[in-house]
Amino acid sequence: MSVVALCGGIGGAKLALGLYHALPAADLTLIGNTGDDFTHLGFSISPDLDTVCYTLSGLADQVRGWGRGDESWNFMEGVRQLGGPDWFNLGDRDLALHALRSDALRRGESLTEITARIAGQMGITARLLPMSDDPVRTVIATPDGWLAFQEYFVRDRCAPKVVGVRYEGAEAALANPAALAALADPATEAIIICPSNPVLSIDPILSVPGIRAALAKATAPVVAVSPLIGGLAVKGPTAEIMREMGLGATAASVCAHYGDILNGFVLDEADAAEHGALPVATSVTRTLMTTLDDRIALARFTLEFARDLGKRP
């Protein structure tokens, strides 16, 4: 079963890992968010692509949620010692990825090529595609002005109120041709929107010209998995942001936010009551992914649901 999934970082990568286990690797194409990407200390950092790579390769830290396991922090200690900025933590092992990517980008390689090579070196056999090779930068409007995404997310620990979000560069960005082709491919049997933050992880992908239209025109059913359970996010500021932006913070509001690009919506048992009111086909299951088995089970459930929905006319 040939599947395309859109995903952000930690939450989305959990389901991506489930899909990776549930499907033959060659059947899975992941379209990753690059709106969180930024340059820090001269390193080109792609947090969501990295989280997906580390998660699929088994290198991810299981407790911290980001970065690599078995990590050391001597680089950061050196940076502090020399009076450098220390608000963004870069592990010593993790830094290898950033250094190699930054170097390759400077030498003119595309993010798509670099990501494919890195994923390959990590032994990942699924296809991981950045949404675009052009820079798209998520910026956050707060009552005190605009913040770059990582300033909001890491430096200020999501404390500022979010009154708006902009995806800078999106209008001029060229969608990844391989991503567009995968979405349009008649062989694609399901398009999954992972349980990532809709505003911070999925909307940047949808903001790249051509991607929303490709979802609308795809013959594969588009199924989103709710990132909210009982109005709460498992991790991160999804609920707060959706509330602050006036979108509501229920599974139903996520479904409404995606609007007519969806054919199906998977929501948690805790939200079963919202079930009937939704304008698309829904399916209810346990969506909390604690173990690898949970991830695989939710992936299988979602794939099954998509298969039942069948091709669109």
Next chain:
Amino acid sequence: MSVVALCGGIGGAKLALGLYHALPAADLTLIGNTGDDFTHLGFSISPDLDTVCYTLSGLADQVRGWGRGDESWNFMEGVRQLGGPDWFNLGDRDLALHALRSDALRRGESLTEITARIAGQMGITARLLPMSDDPVRTVIATPDGWLAFQEYFVRDRCAPKVVGVRYEGAEAALANPAALAALADPATEAIIICPSNPVLSIDPILSVPGIRAALAKATAPVVAVSPLIGGLAVKGPTAEIMREMGLGATAASVCAHYGDILNGFVLDEADAAEHGALPVATSVTRTLMTTLDDRIALARFTLEFARDLGKRP
């Protein structure tokens, strides 16, 4: 006693540390070789300046001879894992310096400004000046063609025969104005050429237009300390290179190589026999620097010798 010293990496930094202890810090200006500098994985690396910084600050590894003590190598493990080049070792703590410098250079700061800030952060109170802010690159002619310095020195472990050396960019490089001023300063009482490799560490400095002339015109006596003891270098390829280039590998040949820029020459007891034949004032002592006390003793001996030589007419 106001002193200017020219120095390269490990050997030169030993005497620089001795001078740093022997003099009030504000009286010492070090002019560092940047001919070894190179870009690797996107990092701007200045091995000789770094060795001097680590040595003077006490952060240097005491056994390895380069880089920082208490170092870890997880970045390199990550690089290998991702298929990146691993012939040049970069420690995790050391990497902080390279990342901060590279980032500052990209933002338009000069190497002189960056070096001063880094040295200051390390608590170094002597003045450390790169010979130039412009790139000068030592390249090595071998029977099989030209090699970049670090390819010869690190990657190929000094194995290729050296038939020539070129300092690329030197002709167009602007000498560090502060270095020229220090050399010309009537208050400067001694100019010391540290026991560095004459061809690989000192000649690149002398190749920058204006520096050799500044030495010739200085009123302070110019005193070199021989890097060779009994025809051998304490570490590194000095003797081999001088022999391969037909310069000879004795203390006398080092003295002859520097030629008329010298007013005085310090050589080791092992080479006392060469003493009389040299065309400049000489002074014989133990030059092997094993302990910190050795470094300070040689510094004091050299300063005393320079003081005895007195100002030039």
